[in-house]
Every structure is written in structure tokens, then in C-alpha cells.
Amino acid sequence: MTKQQANWSPYDNNGGTCVAVAGADYCVIAADTRMSTGYNILTRDYSKIIELADRCVMASSGFQADVRALQKVLASRHLIYQHQHNKQMSCPAMGQLLSNTLYYKRFFPYYSFNVLGGLDSEGKGCVFTYDAVGSYERVGYSSQGSGATLIMPFLDNQLKSPSPLLLPAKDAVTPLSESEAIDLVKTCFASATERDIYTGDKLEIVILNGSGIRREEMDLRKD
Amino acid sequence: LQVMDSAPVENSLMSSESDIQRTQYPYVTGTSVVGIKYKDGILLAADMGGSYGSTIRYKSVERLKPVGKHSLLGASGEISDFQEIMKYLDELILYDNMWDDGNSFGPKEVHNYLTRVMYNRRNKFNPLWNSLVLGGVKNGQKYLGSVSMIGVHYEDNHVATGFGNHLARPILRDEWHENLSYEEGVKLLEKCMRVLLYRDRSAVNKLQIAKITEEGVTISQ
Numbered sequence: 001m002t003k004q005q006a007n008w009s010p011y012d013n014n015g016g017t018c019v020a021v022a023g024a025d026y027c028v029i030a031a032d033t034r035m036s037t038g039y040n041i042l043t044r045d046y047s048k049i050i051e052l053a054d055r056c057v058m059a060s061s062g063f064q065a066d067v068r069a070l071q072k073v074l075a076s077r078h079l080i081y082q083h084q085h086n087k088q089m090s091c092p093a094m095g096q097l098l099s100n101t102l103y104y105k106r107f108f109p110y111y112s113f114n115v116l117g118g119l120d121s122e123g124k125g126c127v128f129t130y131d132a133v134g135s136y137e138r139v140g141y142s143s144q145g146s147g148a149t150l151i152m153p154f155l156d157n158q159l160k161s162p163s164p165l166l167l168p169a170k171d172a173v174t175p176l177s178e179s180e181a182i183d184l185v186k187t188c189f190a191s192a193t194e195r196d197i198y199t200g201d202k203l204e205i206v207i208l209n210g211s212g213i214r215r216e217e218m219d220l221r222k223d
Numbered sequence: 224l225q226v227m228d229s230a231p232v233e234n235s236l237m238s239s240e241s242d243i244q245r246t247q248y249p250y251v252t253g254t255s256v257v258g259i260k261y262k263d264g265i266l267l268a269a270d271m272g273g274s275y276g277s278t279i280r281y282k283s284v285e286r287l288k289p290v291g292k293h294s295l296l297g298a299s300g301e302i303s304d305f306q307e308i309m310k311y312l313d314e315l316i317l318y319d320n321m322w323d324d325g326n327s328f329g330p331k332e333v334h335n336y337l338t339r340v341m342y343n344r345r346n347k348f349n350p351l352w353n354s355l356v357l358g359g360v361k362n363g364q365k366y367l368g369s370v371s372m373i374g375v376h377y378e379d380n381h382v383a384t385g386f387g388n389h390l391a392r393p394i395l396r397d398e399w400h401e402n403l404s405y406e407e408g409v410k411l412l413e414k415c416m417r418v419l420l421y422r423d424r425s426a427v428n429k430l431q432i433a434k435i436t437e438e439g440v441t442i443s444q
Binding site: 007008009010011012014035037040042043044045046063064065068069108 | 247248338342345346348350369371372373374375376377378379388389392
């Protein structure tokens with residue numbers, strides 16, 4: 001008798017793409033709002049971005065139920081931190097927490113591909129990029145998700161200065177201005193939408209800078 | 224609240240790996256549920272069939288049930304798991320009422336609770352084999368959401384499960400608009416259910432249509 005196979009998978013890929021770009025005194029985090037399963041679209045208006053702290057924003061794509069659970073775990077840990085330390089968590093601290101949280105489930109992973117963006121303790125933009133089990137790196141820009149393979153080379157080309165490809169490793173922020181960075185991100189998504197079926201519908205952008213958090217939206221192709 | 228596991232499927236030929244696989248099959252299943260927001264609230268529709276594999280064994284299964292004062296739940300998938308979910312929800316609502324604090328769970332809260340239940344069961348590799356549609360109105364706010372058996376959830380102006388996702392959603396994307404009247408909403412749902420009856424082999428021609436508004440729930444057959 002053959003071994004019984006599982007007839008259901010605990011994972012699903014709900015698609016979507018996330019991007020983050022760090023600047024000298026700002027950080028831009030963006031994600032599309034499409035949620036799919038297989039060849040179907042479940043909804044065109046689901047946010048993948050969450051504000052974890054006042055200087056720290058996370059965007060995640062992958063398996064939505066795991067993403068949501070991860071967001072809740074981080075949000076509650078942050079609340080406990082605030083009770084214990086009477087201050088908000090800094091972005092690098094949240095970066096470490098996210099990595100530890102992901103590795104905690106190393107043997108039944110959160111199927112979640114994250115980019116964490118925010119301002120570090122000096123007010124400079126910072127972006128951390130993760131894989132599903134928590135290995136992470138501080139970079140000047142990153143993309144994750146279904147459209148990442150389309151967007152990442154384009155960002156490497158446009159943002160050579162804070163690139164993780166440069167040796168020796170240079171200061172990880174782009175010299176672009178905030179509005180130029182936002183424009184760049186919009187271009188990324190417009191292009192990724194053309195060729196990636198899981199990316200589209202609407203783009204949600206969150207901009208973090210000294211004055212606080214701002215949101216912008218842009219329509220993307222719905223096909 | 225204790226979540227009781229059903230007895231694990233024992234098979235001496237299954238090798239035990241680091242994760243004990245609990246394979247499950249749905250036995251008696253319901254097919255699609257379709258839901259839309261309309262001007263005064265939410266409309267849900269589901270047929271009354273319970274299939275046992277390829278035969279249609281039960282033709283009077285109620286797959287739309289009210290939850291508390293403000294919500295309606297529709298389920299497709301394993302009927303027995305749906306009945307267990309109703310037990311959990313009844314307990315949830317009971318405890319909520321026992322607080323007697325003037326507050327009662329709205330659809331958002333119930334949806335969140337269901338999402339957590341479904342997700343935690345899938346974490347234990349023992350899922351409740353259902354796709355749920357949760358709709359309701361509280362304080363004028365309309366809410367319509369969906370949860371799948373692995374915990375994927377979302378909220379939208381129109382949702383559907385199973386075959387409804389393939390056949391009904393496109394119709395709804397084309398013809399749904401804000402402020403549908405009750406009659407228009409029912410007509411739209413009936414159109415979706417008719418298409419499902421034509422093309423879904425597990426659909427039967429007996430329907431439940433449920434309406435929920437600020438005032439309350441009505442379910443008609």
C-alpha cells in the first residue's frame with residue numbers, strides 16, 4: 001500500500017509585491033493591493049502594509065493568513081515593549097524582532113516575504129529585507145514578492161549608490177529626493193504590473209519622514 | 224474557550240515525521256455561498272444542498288445562520304464542521320451576552336474570531352474544512368468578509384466561496400454598484416445562483432436568501 005499523501009496544503013500564495021527605498025531623511029514603503037489565489041483574484045483592495053511603530057512600517061507579501069498572524073504578533077510585542085520601556089521601538093530594534101519571530105517558526109515557517117522600512121535612531125532612512133525564515137540585512141532599497149524579480153534589477157540599475165552589490169559596502173541611503181523616490185517606486189509598480197499577473201489594481205505608498213507618516217495611492221492596471 | 228480536536232486519523236502505514244500529518248477529507252459538503260452589500264445592509268444566498276461525494280444526499284440543509292444580533296454566517300464545505308463552528312460561535316455570543324455590558328459583537332469581531340479559529344486549526348494540521356462568508360451591519364457600518372479553511376481572509380463589497388468565486392464574482396464585478404436596492408440585490412443574487420445551478424453539479428434548486436440590516440436578520444427559503 002502506498003503512503004497516504006496529504007490532500008491539502010497549509011500554504012497558499014496570495015501574491016503581491018512590496019518595495020521599500022531608504023533616503024537621507026525619509027523612507028518610502030509601497031505595496032500593491034491585489035490579493036489572489038491561483039488564477040483568481042479574491043479582492044482588489046487588501047492592504048499589505050502595517051504601521052508597527054511611529055518610525056517603522058512593514059510590508060509583506062506571500063501567504064496572507066501567515067502575514068496577518070505575523071503582523072499581530074509583532075504589534076502585540078511592540079505594545080508590550082512600550083509598556084515596559086515607555087517608548088516606541090526603533091526601526092533596527094523592530095528589524096531584529098522580526099528576524100527572531102520568523103526564525104522561531106523555522107520548522108513551520110511563516111510564508112511571508114517582508115520588507116521593513118523606517119527611520120533609524122539618527123533619523124536616516126533604513127530598509128531591512130527578509131526571507132521567510134528570518135535572515136535579514138539592512139539595505140538601501142529592496143523588493144519582495146511575486147514582482148520582486150522584475151523590480152529588483154531595475155532598482156539596482158537606478159539606485160547604484162546604496163546598492164548591496166557595491167564593494168566596499170557604502171552608506172545605505174539613496175541621494176534621491178523624496179518626490180523622486182516616490183516617482184521611482186510608482187514606475188517600478190507600473191512596469192511590474194504589466195508582466196506579473198499577481199501585481200496590479202492599486203498601489204499603496206507610505207512615506208515616513210521627520211514630520212510623520214503620509215499615505216499616497218495610485219491606480220494600477222486591473223487586468 | 225477550549226478547542227476540542229477531533230480524533231486523529233490513525234494509519235499504521237503512515238510514517239511519523241516531525242509533523243504528524245492529519246489527512247482529512249470532507250464528507251458531506253455544501254457548495255457556493257454568495258454575498259453582496261446593498262443599500263441597507265448585506266444579502267447572502269446559498270442553496271440548500273448537502274452532497275455526499277457525487278450524490279446529492281440532503282436537500283434541505285440550512286447553510287445560512289444568524290450569529291448574535293448583528294451578523295450572518297454562510298458556510299460551504301464540510302457541513303459537520305460548520306455545525307461545530309456554530310457551536311463555538313453560540314458559546315462566544317453567550318459569553319458576550321453574559322457580560323451584560325450593553326456591547327455586543329459586531330460582524331468585524333466575529334469575522335476576526337473565525338479567522339483566528341480557522342488559522343489555528345490549520346496550524347495544528349487539523350483544519351475545519353469550510354469556506355465561510357460573514358456579513359453584518361452594526362451602527363450603520365456594513366461589513367462583508369470571507370475566511371477560507373487555511374485562514375486566508377478578506378473583506379469586500381461582494382464575496383463568494385467555491386464555484387461562486389469562478390462563476391458569480393465576475394457577474395458581481397460587472398453589475399454590482401453602491402446603493403443597490405433590496406429588489407435589485409435579490410435579482411443580482413438570483414442571477415448568480417441560476418448560473419451556479421446551471422454549471423455546478425453540486426447545486427440544487429432550493430435556495431436560502433438572507434438579509435441583514437441594522438434592524439435584524441431575515442432568512443427566507
